[in-house]
Amino acid sequence: METKFTDYQLKPYLKKALAALNFYKPTPIQARLIPVIQSGKSVVGQSQTGSGKTHAFLVPIFNQLNELDQSVQAVITTPSRELADQIYAAARQLAKFSPKPIVIHNYVGGTDKQRQIQHLQHRQPQIVIGTPGRIADLVRNQALKTYTVTKFVVDEADMTLDLGFLKDVDFIAATFPEELQMLVFSATIPQKLEPFLRKYMNAPVIETIPTTTIISPTIDNWLIATQGKDKKALLAQVLHAINPYMALIFANTKKRVDEVSQYLIEQGFKVAKISGELTPRDRKKTMRQIQNLEFQYVVATDLAARGIDIPGISHVINYEIPADLEFFIHRVGRTGRNGMSGIAMTFYVPGQEQIVTEIEKLGVTFQPKRVKQGEIVDTYDRNRRAQRTKQQKTLEPKMIGLVKKEKKKHKPGYKKRIRKAIQKDEWFKRRVEKRESARAERRKNRRDHQD
Known part of the structure; x- marks a missing residue:
């Protein structure tokens, strides 16, 4: 009951x-x-x-x-x-x-x-x-x-x-x-x-x-790989794509908050900044403006935003993954409150796959996303290669015949000749696969261009 x-x-x-x-x-x-x-x-x-x-x-x-x-x-x-x-x-x-x-x-x-x-x-x-x-x-x-x-x-x-x-x-x-x-x-x-x-x-x-009970089931966690792209430009693309009711963007340092907020302002976004450098009067004024929905985007550090309850946050964006993963739960919890739906987006750079795995251990299920033609679409899971089962290599009938023939002859160096033949055959198959893949990609690009 x-x-x-x-x-x-x-x-x-x-x-x-x-x-x-x-x-x-x-x-x-x-x-x-x-x-x-x-x-x-x-x-x-x-x-x-x-x-x-x-x-x-x-x-x-x-x-x-x-x-x-x-x-x-x-x-x-x-x-x-x-x-x-x-x-x-x-x-x-x-x-x-x-x-x-x-x-x-x-x-x-x-x-x-x-x-x-x-x-x-x-x-x-x-x-x-x-x-x-x-x-x-x-x-x-x-x-x-x-x-x-x-x-x-x-x-x-x-x-x-x-x-x-x-x-x-x-x-x-x-x-x-x-x-x-x-x-x-x-x-x-x-x-x-x-x-x-x-x-x-x-x-x-x-x-x-427990942390796992705090992550609201109404929150979707999106994972976006930067893949070496300009991170601030990628953020701007994401913001154009989602057009949120209100987005709270987290960075790890005051310096990064300044950089990100300044870049977004230059791109034409109406952005509020919350950091420890604001005077009490400026902080109060900024918070009043945020509460009055004068800003669609708020950029903040964890300490500056801790405990601030801004109603109506539709999106939380982790521009940087926090060093202390407990803060990840704090950030995500800013959206999806009182049974409302929300989206939490996390950027990760090459080399941060292990950190993402640690976040998943906190009970977070990520949906991999990317920006394509101004929209956010599903993409491949980052672990897709690791999840593939290794297929057992089997030789084709002609290669099996070659091995048997060479073994029967028992001439010096027959094992070396077999290895070379196998390597040549595998090289040829890789070349064919690569050519077919390139053709398929070109056909796909032409279709996308026509659309």
Whole structure:
């Protein structure tokens, strides 16, 4: 029997809010963790992008919130401003149906800190969402009162570690009461993160959602070999061929993002760029333009785009295969959400066949494609040669007769003469096959030209 949100002991307004979002059936991580979090246990949830972890912690937090208590009850940290904005928006959607007002504040870098401090002097939020640095600053200034917190969420913990924010998170956690429910969510659990988890978590419930369950069956994975062609020009051909609703293009470095976005702009594409070099104001402006569908193409790095939820992404393009294959799942998960169909396209260069094989081990089934006459068409599987069964070589009757004749004569050097005869015969057959193949290719080219 399938679990539904209505099966949980949720407040009536939460049921209304979830129904308004068309959320009826919980995702695997929500089904596993919502009952555990509601029981008061600390949790480590390991899952990938698109698994629904935001509502896995928001729903039980709201369900256990005391709306009459005007003190800080829950703090949620996340390493990027954009992800903080999304969690804040999701929280406001849930709070909208509450009969009693719920105060939620979002604190991120690049905003007016002094104004936030002034507001906090008059009223404390019940739920705090934000980036570790800004929340830590407000605590240090004794503006944000965190000694009443009962729930602490560390979202994207591995990225928090990678970006150097763990020290701020540690500082924030040290200000909370000992009786604290801690919820940590991460795509991976790096070894360097384990001391922090041991410091604040006592026997947490650890839930891991396998990667293979996260790749939506509604996503088609296309594999495109560059075959030594100009990669940027090939990308432009692909974009002309697909004409997407919105395409998110991933490169591995800020430099490559700059190169690709600049090239596409020169080719007449309307492109947005998301990288770590953008100022907070430019990032916010760019994200607003993307949300308003002012751009059809977005080029980004993994870290810059991590946690950014852009609705309506029809295509994800891996211009480069990520060095860490976990990021491949993050990228692909940007499309095909909420049961919608999507296409993820991966470029690979000569010599990357083994890396492609490693991706396939993650549960990805590739469809080989190529660009032909402005369209994307099916092509040969890259493993077609390896998959051919070796045919046993047999000699033709005339060669068998030659062997028997030479053996019967037993003249010196008969084995050498047999080998030469066989080699000559094979050379002649290869030459005939090559000639026939060339003729067939010319006929095919003439037909294509006539079409």
